[in-house]
Amino acid sequence: MILVAFRNLFQNKIRLVISVGGVALALLLILALDAVFSGVEQQVTAYIDYSGADVFVSQEGVRNMHMASSALSASVASKVKAVSGVASVTPILYVTNVVVADEERNLAYIIGLPPNAAMGGPWRVVAGERIPSDGEAIIDAGVAEKSGIGLGDEVKILGEEFTVAGLSDGTATLINSVAFISKRDFAKLRGDPGTVSYLLVKVEPGGSPERVAARIEAQVSEVTAQTRPAFAAQERRVIKDMSTDVIAIMNLTGFLIGMAVMALTVYTATLSRRAEYGVLKALGARNGHLYRTVLAQALISVALGFGLGLAFTLLLAAIVPQLGTNLSLLISGASLVKVSLVSLVIAAFSAILPIRQIAGLDPAMVFRGK
Amino acid sequence: MESQIPRSKSQLPIPDYQSSNSATLKVDRVTKRYGSGATEVTAVQEVSLTVAAGEIVLIRGPSGSGKTTLLSMLGALLKPTEGTIRLDGTTLSELAENRLPDIRLRQFGFIFQDFNLLSALTALENVALVAALAGAKGKEARKRAAGLMTDLGLKERLNFLPEKLSGGEKQRVAIARALVNDPAIILADEPTANLDSKIGHEIMRLLRRIAKEQNRSVVIVSHDQRIKDIADRVLWLEDGQFKEMVTMATDPVCGMAVEREKAAAQLELDGVTYYFCSRGCRAEFEAERRGQVVGDRLTLQVGRP
The missing domain is CATH 3.40.50.300 (P-loop containing nucleotide triphosphate hydrolases)
Structure with missing residues (x-):
């Protein structure tokens, strides 16, 4: 009966294209949205991932950077440095603010770096300095290009003018970018030179970041110490929590569109072959045989739609970064599993109505010429 | 009941096996x-x-x-x-x-x-x-x-x-x-x-x-x-x-099935009645038999024209 399903499906090419295309577009909606958010998740932790730190130390109870504020006494750095297994400590200052370039306002993580910072600076510099001196800023190359500025031009950060001394790459996301100024400028503008936001810790070669983090929490009071992966995971979780509703609504929209398209095409495909199903029933096919045919038709359509939707998404993922946007599409395994399951549900639901129709077919109708 | 199979030069072949599944x-x-x-x-x-x-x-x-x-x-x-x-x-x-x-x-x-x-x-x-x-x-x-x-x-x-x-x-x-x-x-x-x-x-x-x-x-x-x-x-x-x-x-000559009551011709021979689709078939049958049977013991009964 799989053969019947296959042949039924491929006999009417236009209906096949509509059916598979409709499902592909619906699944594309889900896949692309997931890919966008996966990309954003990856971008949003880019600073953490590329910081070079093994352990992040923050104010007690603060477990991430996005929409968070952490204040540690500057003296904590030396206490952390004294913990066994710690190779080096880089204190940074951090706040979410804007980089104003030529009237263009770009949301940014502002990082205050100490001179000769071993960690926490820009990880790819395409032009200029790697560490900003006083009065200098390193901003994302994409942001600079969009704003029409370059090295030596002025930008306003935290209300103060800075000269662009370096351009970094990979430091912008769909929603914000990362800008680096000197820790001294940052502290001066914030008016609190005695505190830092986070301590970036490098453990000794061969050391365990987990053990070092645990030791820091045990030996230094009022701090939270997390390994880099744990810190990044917390960051992603915050982003996910913020976007879950949006994703859920868009997924539901995709699911409903996909199901409507499939239900309509499987239903009309079955309706157009009602007489043939009646013949099969008269010849001795059981309802189960016919149900399997309809279900197989739906599954084959959805599988083709899934493949096409995935191909469209991969194409998008390849094209979008070329368009000069900060958007990055990342197709995750979890997303593929989710969309596969959604596809199966779409196939099953879309087959219900035709199956009910077949169940009510009277095989004797073949002799009545219906 | 007569069950002779009609003969025809253009007849289609059929699978050469007997059904193992005869039933009443x-x-x-x-x-x-x-x-x-x-x-x-x-x-x-x-x-x-x-x-x-x-x-x-x-x-x-x-x-x-x-x-x-x-x-x-x-x-x-x-x-x-x-x-x-x-x-x-x-x-x-x-x-x-x-x-x-x-x-x-x-x-x-x-x-x-x-x-x-x-x-x-x-x-x-x-x-x-x-x-x-x-x-x-x-x-x-x-x-x-x-x-x-x-x-x-x-x-x-x-x-x-x-x-x-x-x-x-x-x-x-x-x-x-x-x-x-x-x-x-x-x-x-x-x-x-x-x-x-x-x-x-x-x-x-x-x-x-x-x-x-x-x-x-x-x-x-x-x-x-x-x-x-x-x-x-x-x-x-x-x-x-x-x-x-x-x-x-x-019809024993051409093999056509004919309604007994409406047969174009009939022939009684040795207590058996033969039915024909046409008088031509009956004549052919009669001619064949004439060569085999000595004396004319055939009783002809012409059917409706």
């Missing part, structure tokens, strides 16, 4: 009513019929006489309101609904007016599918279908879609589909209605040979007068009841 179909006082109360309609009323293995029964009658309802009940597609239908030891009319598909699949072969081939499948796949439904594995089902279709002269058409076949070829595919599970009974609904005269005759002869050489029962419902030529019995159904029965005989 017995219909006993079967009634079918639709609706209830004021809207009740009796489509078939107390009809009885026995179809022996190898017999061809033609059921004729006006539109709305109950032919289709009767055929549906014979084929286990419809349950009678009253009465019983037996296929050898099995009472079909008492079987649970879920057992009927298997009976239809293995005991009956259906041939339809509109051929009813699945349009998306090739001729071979149409036949193999029915074998597969009965449990044959894919390769075996295709082999069996291909063998049968080759025997029916369709070797060059195996991979054609139905839309590419002529009416006669479609009906032969439908016949192959009807035979593929070696059924005891063939039920045909207007099998020649959509065919031209020549192809219609071919199909009729094919059905007769299937009955006679393979010992299968064939029940045909048709308006086509020509089918009388191949039937052993013709039944007239009107208002849901059999009104008239006509007994058929075979």
